[in-house]
Amino acid sequence: MKKIMTLIVGALCSLALHAQGYYTQYYADKTLRSEAAEWVKSGAWRNGFTKASPHATVNAVDFYLQYRKNPAQWRALFEWVQQTDLLALPKGRTPIPGTTLVASVEDDENRDLARQRSESHYHHIDFQYVVRGTERFGLIDHYTSTPNTVYRPDVIHYDYDVARARFYDSRPDEFFIFFPGDWHIAKVKTDLPDQHIRVVVIKVDYK
Secondary structure: OHHHHHHHHHHHHHHHHHHHOOOOOOOOHHHHHHHHHHHHOOOOOOOHHHHHOOOOOOHHHHHHHHHOEEEEEEEHHHHHHHHOOOEEEEEEEEEEOOOOEEEEEEEEOOOHHHHOOOOOOOOEEEEEEEOOOOOOOOOOOOOOEEEOOOOEEEEEEEOOOOHHOEEOOOOEEEEEEOOOOEEEEEEOOOOOOOOEEEEEEEEOOOO
């Protein structure tokens, strides 16, 4: 009887998790989660960067672990973003001095959701900072999404349940980071009259 009850409880927990959806990498280690949250809150990662803070969707554990594995790129990224006039930069690709990082400065427009593709990356992390206008980002549920293309370095796309997707609008004092476990959609049309945006995208190596 005890074994049956354990199986029933496990099944109910699984159903509950499925109902909630799965949108980012989960880490069961409570100590690690707490340590990562405190680290993000402390600002130890900033390296002088004061323009913005992580959006609530940024996976704190991924950020913490990746920063520790690859501090040189992250420090250079935040130093460059702080010291650079991102509104004055020309559109296009700008190398970040002393690194292999490249900032992609994109002047673009948000579009209807049906026109935008979902994606994730295996070997890179997307740092996205919207410095003009408002961009809507989406995160899709892993449980109800399936790849609809063959992976090609470094992107794969998905079919997903729109009703299970979650959407977030950018603010000038927040940035987004999409790790490999964050299957995302960018440049989705908002409810605002102006859909023009400038977003700075920097791909950091995933370690």
